[in-house]
Amino acid sequence: MTSDLPVEVVGDGGGDQRWRTSVLCLAVGFGSRDDPEGQGGVAHLLEHLLMSAPLDGGSSLSERVERLGGQANAITGLDRMFFQVQVLGSQVPEVAGLLTRAVLEPCLDDGVLDTERQAVLQELAAAAADPSDTVQDAFLAALFPGHPLGRPVGGTAEEVRRLRLPDVLAVHREVFLDRRTALVCTGGTGPEEVAKHLAGTATTPTTGSVPAAVPLSEPAVEAWRPRTGGSDGFSWFATGGRAPAVDDPRRHAYTVLAQLLGPSPASVLYRTLRGREGLVYAFHTWERSYTESGAWRVLAGVEDGNLVRAQEVVRDLLLTVADRGPDPEDLAVARRQAVMDLVTRAERPWDHALTLSQETVLGTRSWSVSDGIRDLEQVTAEEVRLAAAAIAEHQTTVVRPAPESA
Structure with a gap:
């Protein structure tokens, strides 16, 4: 990463001119495994906030991209977070700056926190009512007992309700911004062109550290047997x-x-x-x-x-x-x-x-x-x-x- 770029810009070529649209994906080496003790779900809540907070005194990143006719989405995983937009190639110069500012220099307040907390709680309630969802959390918890990889990505409703704005800001400042971040370019616009649009921006660069590995306990040794369920059908x-x-x-x-x-x-x-x-x-x-x-x-x-x-x-x-x-x-x-x-x-x-x-x-x-x-x-x-x-x-x-x- 050059000194005048806030993030590493990567791709697999100079852009595919068959595509009229381009995808920009800001990928961060940060996920639910990095939630501090007692703050389960803070990474997932932060993802919501970064996509929904007012940007440059106006509407959110999600709304601004979609008003351009594009698409925006974000994903929180166990050890990665992704912020993606897909826009026309001519909109890349504007959107590349919006994306990096929204994620790296957000303006968060209690109003957007309360709104997105309620959205997350609804998401957790929907997941809890779906056995095809809860079985996946239960599987990872059983596979990685007592380890950060075994935590539910969204945390629990109780943990999310306890989170306050200083908690979220501290995680963003002290953990999120400390992790390696890359802006991945696919579609019609290649990484060199995107890098030109970001060069010299005032956005604070990430420091690019890698999280320390947390030792895994040895898997339990027990005879396998089929499990029964508790449904009525x-x-x-x-x-x-x-x-x-x-x-x-x-x-x-x-x-x-x-x-x-x-x-x-x-x-x-x-x-x-x-x-x-x-x-x-x-x-x-x-x-x-x-x-x-x-x-x-x-x-x-x-x-x-x-x-x-x-x-x-x-x-x-x-x-x-x-x-x-x-x-x-x-x-x-x-x-x-x-x-x-x-x-x-x-x-x-x-x-x-x-x-x-x-x-x-x-x-x-x-x-x-x-x-x-x-x-x-x-x-x-x-x-x-x-x-x-x-x-x-x-x-x-x-x-x-x-x-x-x-």
């Missing part, structure tokens, strides 16, 4: 295990394993779970890598009469892959699907910006779609077998609604 279960961290190349095998046991009709899990036994209508399998570790999981909603058997099918197939390795043809299909998923995301500028921010680790290493394709195509049967074995050894399963809530 339909339940959701999440089952899986830890995966490698974002800087560990072994994570690519877990990505391929997610396709091998994924929701495609070409996957071995689909053929059994949905095709042969008809236990579910739809399910999802994915892997995410974070600072200290990652998570691999299968998420499915099932009638209660199918709940135990559906879990057993997932378990049995994991054990089969862990014991024998994947069938060669199934592995080839899984690799092709993983590559296709990467490529199709790269052809959607909004999604590609998120991928670039993750794979370049906020601009600290080079990466291209070709690199990603190569990494996936080189995943071996033994690497997938070892991934399945690691998950099966410490497999974690949770069900919602939980039995005690029935």
Whole structure:
């Protein structure tokens, strides 16, 4: 990052002139894992505030972008936060400055805090009423007990109600602005052009530190068993295990394993779970890598009469892959699907910006779609077998609604 730029500006080329729009994604190495003790949900609330606070004495960043005809959104993850806008290429010079000022130099007050706190509380209430949402929080809490990665991103309603403006301002000033930040450019405008628009701006630069890793406890060793739920008809279960961290190349095998046991009709899990036994209508399998570790999981909603058997099918197939390795043809299909998923995301500028921010680790290493394709195509049967074995050894399963809530 040059001294006259407030953030690192990254992309994967000079802009794709086939696109009339451009996506700018301000990605920050900060997320819910960084919430101070007793202030769960402050990162998520801060995200809301930065998008909704008055900007330059006028309307908010979200409103100003959408009045231009563009789109604006923000996401809080476990260890990343993303602020995205998509606008016409001619609007990039104006919007690039608005985005960096809104996020790095906000004007926050009690009025916008109270308004957004109420919006967040409504969001938390909606999530709490949805078992397909609560089961994912419960899965991460069980996978990372007592660790920041196991915290719910939104915190609890009680924690959010306790937050005050000085708390939020302190987190923004002392933690958020201290983290590495990158402005990722995709679509029609390349990083060099965006950097020219930001050069010499008065926006305070971020310092670019990396959070200290928090040690993980060893996974609990206990015999796996299927879980029962507490609903009167339909339940959701999440089952899986830890995966490698974002800087560990072994994570690519877990990505391929997610396709091998994924929701495609070409996957071995689909053929059994949905095709042969008809236990579910739809399910999802994915892997995410974070600072200290990652998570691999299968998420499915099932009638209660199918709940135990559906879990057993997932378990049995994991054990089969862990014991024998994947069938060669199934592995080839899984690799092709993983590559296709990467490529199709790269052809959607909004999604590609998120991928670039993750794979370049906020601009600290080079990466291209070709690199990603190569990494996936080189995943071996033994690497997938070892991934399945690691998950099966410490497999974690949770069900919602939980039995005690029935």
